[in-house]
Amino acid sequence: MRDFATPIACALALAASATLGALAPESTWAPQPVAPPARPARIVSLTLPADEIVLALVSPERVLALEAYVDDAQASNVVDEARAVRGRMHQPITAEAVIAARPDLVLLSGWSDPQLEALLGVQGVPVERVLSAQSLEGTRAQITRIGELLDERQRAREVIAAMDARIDAVRARGAARTWRPRVLLFSWSGHTPAEGTLFCELVDLAGGSCASTEAGLSGYAPLTIEHLLELDPDVIVTNRYRADGRARAVVPEPALEDDPRLRTLRAVREDRVVALPSAHLLATSHHVASLAEDLSRALDALEPAR
Known part of the structure; x- marks a missing residue:
């Protein structure tokens, strides 16, 4: 535990320094983005839109944890699929909890605390922010991007094609x-x-x-x-x-x-x-x-x- 706690303490200190340094114009420190592996196998998804896409693209064995709202049937469209993934992250989500899971890719929401992203970056954890799409084109782009990150490009194209077929039927009825x-x-x-x-x-x-x-x-x-x-x-x-x-x-x-x-x-x-x-x-x-x-x-x- 001591060996694990030491880098966490260092990360917290660095993040605190960065926060204080924001008050000084000459301070420009920020963690460098970390590239994920070519085919992530220890995925942690901390936002419901990403949860739903990840579960459509990869087998549950590649997913370490999902955001806890994935189990809320009033908010989530993948309650059944999510049961195959054991891990859950509950709000408020801490860097310590995420790092302890040893992920090789973390998907954050657009509104996640910047300090969480900074702490993960200090520890060398690859992070991708997943914004809520505001259009169908944005949804397609989001699925495509996550498919690229997870090395599931073909599966992403299939998910988009299935969505578009349903959308086209609605468009025809509406016209x-x-x-x-x-x-x-x-x-x-x-x-x-x-x-x-x-x-x-x-x-x-x-x-x-x-x-x-x-x-x-x-x-x-x-x-x-x-x-x-x-x-x-x-x-x-x-x-x-x-x-x-x-x-x-x-x-x-x-x-x-x-x-x-x-x-x-x-x-x-x-x-x-x-x-x-x-x-x-x-x-x-x-x-x-x-x-x-x-x-x-x-x-x-x-x-x-x-």
Whole structure:
């Protein structure tokens, strides 16, 4: 234990020095990126989008550990597949816990603590940040990149082809749709996806239009109750999955019809509020195809009789 603790202590000291040095203009220290082996066999994935892609590309024997939310059926699309991997990393994830696993590749989320990445780099651990895709093209690029890292290029192409086949079927159905409803994803968090987001791209493919985009919003835009009443979308999609401030628990959300302010909305009055599977709504991996199909089926069911 003493031999292992010593390099960890050194890494912590170096990271602390780097943090303090950030206050001094002349300090430019940063760990050098470490290249992974040609075919990683001790993979640790610490972000759900990467978990879902990794499990589609490699055999479980090559995966040491996954982020613990992979077992949450409300967030994860690979609960069954993940059972073949024994290791889990629980938040807050520490460098010591990751290094102790002796990985040859670590996949981090875009929002992971930079100090964690620095500490892993000091210890010579290869790290790749996996950002949440904001478009289908971004999803394809993400799968391609992870396929390259894992030496599974052909399998990555197959996963993308299977996703695209499902997306193309949704696109064909959407192109034939005569009713083009204005759709909005509502959350009590006060934000909604708009132009430039994966959700709105999929709504368009399914034959709807994003009410938030039509209103000139972009990205994940703030949405007040007053603005929602003004937009008055034809269809409201709800995502009832909401973790607390530290992503530790699910906080239940009230139904829209329980709020007297929202009962006046067209979608509420005409029973066009749709609760879609939260794991599909949260996906940015190839499982976005499931959300595209959900949206297509929902618009089919809600389309007014001719």
